[in-house]
Amino acid sequence: MLKSTMIYSYTDLVAELKDIIKSAPQTISNINITKAISDDLNGTILLAQQLCVDISLSNLETYKKIKSIEIESVVAAIHTYRFHDPYVGAVLIRKTESQYYLDACCRGAIDGDSHAEFTLLKLHVGKKKYSESDILLTTLEPCTKESRKQWSIPCSDLISQSGIRKVYIGVLDPNPIITGNGTKFLLDKGIDVIFFEERYRKQITQNNKVFLDQFQIGNPSTYKDIFDTFINYLDLVAMEYYLAYDLKIIDKNEEFESKYESLSIERKYSNIFYFFKNMTLNRSILSADREVTKYTCTDDFALFFFNNPKKIVDSATLRLINSSANEMYDSDQLIDSSLFMMVDRIETEMKKRYSFFVSNTSSNMGLSYLKRLEIRMFPNVHKNDYSILREVIVNALVHRDYKSPIFTVIELNDDFISIKNPVTSKINTEVVSRLNMFTYNSDPTNSRLMRFFMDATYCERKSNGMKLAKEYAEFIQYKLDGNILETRLNFSSRR
Numbered sequence: 001m002l003k004s005t006m007i008y009s010y011t012d013l014v015a016e017l018k019d020i021i022k023s024a025p026q027t028i029s030n031i032n033i034t035k036a037i038s039d040d041l042n043g044t045i046l047l048a049q050q051l052c053v054d055i056s057l058s059n060l061e062t063y064k065k066i067k068s069i070e071i072e073s074v075v076a077a078i079h080t081y082r083f084h085d086p087y088v089g090a091v092l093i094r095k096t097e098s099q100y101y102l103d104a105c106c107r108g109a110i111d112g113d114s115h116a117e118f119t120l121l122k123l124h125v126g127k128k129k130y131s132e133s134d135i136l137l138t139t140l141e142p143c144t145k146e147s148r149k150q151w152s153i154p155c156s157d158l159i160s161q162s163g164i165r166k167v168y169i170g171v172l173d174p175n176p177i178i179t180g181n182g183t184k185f186l187l188d189k190g191i192d193v194i195f196f197e198e199r200y201r202k203q204i205t206q207n208n209k210v211f212l213d214q215f216q217i218g219n220p221s222t223y224k225d226i227f228d229t230f231i232n233y234l235d236l237v238a239m240e241y242y243l244a245y246d247l248k249i250i251d252k253n254e255e256f257e258s259k260y261e262s263l264s265i266e267r268k269y270s271n272i273f274y275f276f277k278n279m280t281l282n283r284s285i286l287s288a289d290r291e292v293t294k295y296t297c298t299d300d301f302a303l304f305f306f307n308n309p310k311k312i313v314d315s316a317t318l319r320l321i322n323s324s325a326n327e328m329y330d331s332d333q334l335i336d337s338s339l340f341m342m343v344d345r346i347e348t349e350m351k352k353r354y355s356f357f358v359s360n361t362s363s364n365m366g367l368s369y370l371k372r373l374e375i376r377m378f379p380n381v382h383k384n385d386y387s388i389l390r391e392v393i394v395n396a397l398v399h400r401d402y403k404s405p406i407f408t409v410i411e412l413n414d415d416f417i418s419i420k421n422p423v424t425s426k427i428n429t430e431v432v433s434r435l436n437m438f439t440y441n442s443d444p445t446n447s448r449l450m451r452f453f454m455d456a457t458y459c460e461r462k463s464n465g466m467k468l469a470k471e472y473a474e475f476i477q478y479k480l481d482g483n484i485l486e487t488r489l490n491f492s493s494r495r
Helices: 010-022 034-039 041-056 060-068 074-083 116-124 155-162 181-188 198-207 209-216 220-230 236-246 253-260 265-281 299-305 339-357 369-377 388-399 429-436 447-455 464-470
Strands: 027-032 089-096 099-106 135-140 166-171 192-195 285-287 295-297 318-322 331-335 408-412 416-422 476-481 484-490
Touching (some): 041 135, 041 166, 089 116, 116 135, 116 155, 155 181, 166 198, 181 192, 209 265, 220 265, 236 265, 236 299, 236 339, 265 285, 299 339, 318 339, 331 339, 339 369, 339 388, 339 408, 339 447, 369 388, 388 408
Parallel strands (some): 318 408
Antiparallel strands (some): 089 099, 089 135, 318 331, 476 484
């Protein structure tokens, strides 16, 4: 253990620092390194950089928080994500008369969660005088007035006022409020700023991966606030399925548990922050007026990602009728869930409803259930990757008028599948005529919904759906009755 009564040579310092770090000290006080400075000044500065990196990891509270993300759920992690602070260490080499002393500490070592430089200069070393010969080292760029208004004085100001004229910095603070500003402040005050050697910068970056990643995806505070606003409404399963598709992690539902669920919690909630950032940028999520502390979202966002969109959009409910001459299939149910999962629910009901005549053969084993179903329902059509059944269902949901109080009705019948949808005045007899000729260029009533479904590869890109439907022309019929558009898929044969 380093002793304040001993004068350390460079060789002694190398040996002692290796041992002391193993005990994870939060502070090191008043160590005489006069001989080490005399023996090898540059080497001692490098040792101080290493000590700075090592002592930063002594903050046990930060360590516990960062490690906790390995066992937390996505929801728990997202709630605490912005509170994962960085590991920060600070070292001061100060000259008193003809002697040099070393002091060090980590962030939060003495006073709660105070910054390492603040703790070292104001609380730990205290009222001792500094000189232009003193050297301060810190693993993270000192904070500025804009970022730390709660402190009586930010670290950059404190350093400037102390009289210290040489500062070593590990890495820039990723917080956009601080990035470069702390360094510029010191330079403007005539302080020499030198960066750590690359090997130590790499260590700092690796140690602070969780903290640094937060700012790679925007301001974590903002996106956590957005998440908190919608947490009681969000269908997290739908959101995670969407992310898995959008990020190309999975290609089909069957892969979700094997591929997406195997991701680390850290990766998952990083994905969620990216998601909220993108939703904010494309204005699916809107900042509210200044008088309102919450956020607002578009109807399309609520329809696609809320577990009960009817709370926001009155006519989000879908009625699913399973009709048959055989009473064992008869059922009538209302589905009020996110549209993304609604499609999955409809497909599940179709699978139960029609499974008795879909066989597994060597030629269709690599195809999804819906594709196998289509091959039996619609023979001699192209076996492409996209499903016409899903395409028609998604288009009905995208083009429906959600201001109408009338539900969308999907009927599963022995001989056909019918989708009756309330539509806007955009859909008229001329449009229906073009639909039946498969020449209609899609102009979605709910454009963001179409975007979401396309991101998740749940439907074709714009206009390609019509090209796909044309292959099934003899089986598909569109009919307009008032403001209700019916899409009917007639089966050529069930057996």
